[in-house]
Amino acid sequence: MADLKSASAMDAGKSPSTSETAKNPFVAREAVYTGERVVLTEQQQAARKRRSLWLVLALLSFVILVFVITITRLGANALATGL
Amino acid sequence: MSELVTVSRIQAGASASAMDYVRLMKPRVMSLVVFTALVGLVAAPGHMEPLTAAASILALALGSGAAGALNMWYDADIDAVMARTVSRPVPAGVIAPSDALAFGLIMSAISVTLMALAATPLAAALLAFSIFFYAVVYTMWLKRSTAQNIVIGGAAGAFPPVIGWAAATGHAPLDAWLMFGLIFLWTPPHFWALSLWTSKEYERAGVPMLPVTRGAAETRRQILVYTLISVVFGLTPVATGLGGALYMGVAVLGGGVFLWAALRVFASRAGEPEGRADIGRAKAMFGISILYLFALFAALLLERALPLYLAVGGQ
Numbered sequence: 001m002a003d004l005k006s007a008s009a010m011d012a013g014k015s016p017s018t019s020e021t022a023k024n025p026f027v028a029r030e031a032v033y034t035g036e037r038v039v040l041t042e043q044q045q046a047a048r049k050r051r052s053l054w055l056v057l058a059l060l061s062f063v064i065l066v067f068v069i070t071i072t073r074l075g076a077n078a079l080a081t082g083l
Numbered sequence: 084m085s086e087l088v089t090v091s092r093i094q095a096g097a098s099a100s101a102m103d104y105v106r107l108m109k110p111r112v113m114s115l116v117v118f119t120a121l122v123g124l125v126a127a128p129g130h131m132e133p134l135t136a137a138a139s140i141l142a143l144a145l146g147s148g149a150a151g152a153l154n155m156w157y158d159a160d161i162d163a164v165m166a167r168t169v170s171r172p173v174p175a176g177v178i179a180p181s182d183a184l185a186f187g188l189i190m191s192a193i194s195v196t197l198m199a200l201a202a203t204p205l206a207a208a209l210l211a212f213s214i215f216f217y218a219v220v221y222t223m224w225l226k227r228s229t230a231q232n233i234v235i236g237g238a239a240g241a242f243p244p245v246i247g248w249a250a251a252t253g254h255a256p257l258d259a260w261l262m263f264g265l266i267f268l269w270t271p272p273h274f275w276a277l278s279l280w281t282s283k284e285y286e287r288a289g290v291p292m293l294p295v296t297r298g299a300a301e302t303r304r305q306i307l308v309y310t311l312i313s314v315v316f317g318l319t320p321v322a323t324g325l326g327g328a329l330y331m332g333v334a335v336l337g338g339g340v341f342l343w344a345a346l347r348v349f350a351s352r353a354g355e356p357e358g359r360a361d362i363g364r365a366k367a368m369f370g371i372s373i374l375y376l377f378a379l380f381a382a383l384l385l386e387r388a389l390p391l392y393l394a395v396g397g398q
Contacts, residue, residue, distance in 0.1 A: 038097075040097055043098065044097040044098055047097065047098045047099065047100060048097070050100060050101065051099065051100070051101060054101040062193065062197075065138060065141075065197070066197070066200060068134065069134065069135060069138055069197075069200050069201050070200070072132060072134050072135060073135065073200075073201075076132065
């Protein structure tokens with residue numbers, strides 16, 4: 001579990017009024033600084049690194065796949081139209 | 084205490100692995116989706132480039148996974164009180180609900196985009212609609228509101244062969260919709276057999292499955308009726324020429340076994356407090372139903388892919 005550490009040295013931000021967001025759902029809520037921080041354990045950091053690697057691989061595969069499909073279909077269409 | 088929610092959300096996803104995200108995509112459901120879509124793609128007339136065919140199947144698998152992730156995001160509260168689903172990534176606290184939602188939405192967009200690029204606009208549109216149908220119509224609306232949830236919601240799982248056919252040809256003719264019908268009519272007796280021994284959990288979760296709202300006896304009766312309709316409908320591909328001699332043999336033999344299993348459930352007291360000894364019949368029927376559907380689609384695949392097609396009717 002990640003540790004929760006109070007950053008009391010830092011100033012906690014003022015809570016914004018929520019009346020506007022209650023009236024209008026399209027008004028974005030402002031962040032409220034609470035003084036809390038999340039410090040990941042070594043295990044969680046390692047898990048995050050692995051997830052990042054998988055994400056890189058997935059995105060790279062997607063880009064390559066889109067490129068290859070595009071070239072293949074362009075080639076097939078070019079052949080079909082006699083270009 | 085919005086700050087605590089934020090912190091717990093970060094904690095919830097901090098240890099998640101790639102495999103947890105795979106589990107979020109319901110890989111077992113995905114395998115059935117891929118298989119039936121492949122049959123639709125192979126059974127369709129014409130030729131499709133192997134690469135674009137593979138990309139279409141991948142897009143469909145991702146779309147199925149996206150729908151599964153959206154289902155797990157929305158149903159986390161139900162999943163948390165059922166033994167069968169409590170270990171899923173969201174109720175187990177391995178993946179944060181917001182992460183599951185984001186993953187489902189992004190995968191939906193990627194899958195539909197990939198399908199549009201690799202196959203046809205119709206296939207992409209059907210894929211988008213099937214994701215919407217499963218995530219919104221079934222999961223968010225029908226599942227918690229009516230005992231007919233499985234009957235209507237079964238359409239979501241029936242789309243893959245139509246999408247496969249549309250990916251190959253750009254059209255969805257009658258034969259494609261016959262394959263849709265095979266899965267659509269098979270779904271209710273399949274899930275109702277399961278619900279006969281999980282009805283207490285569904286009741287606790289507030290899901291109005293048929294045994295919960297109408298009782299076990301009515302469920303057994305409807306299992307028999309739907310199985311009969313399903314088995315008869317299973318012969319229609321022979322009439323149009325979609326299925327040949329092999330398919331007909333499998334449909335007759337498999338249909339007979341499926342119907343026999345449904346009759347055994349109908350004649351039992353499965354699902355009732357005093358019918359615990361009969362639950363084995365419901366479990367057997369559940370397993371047979373899976374084999375029956377698999378055999379039907381495997382026969383169609385073998386007839387077209389090898390090819391073993393021997394015309395009996397139609398065409």
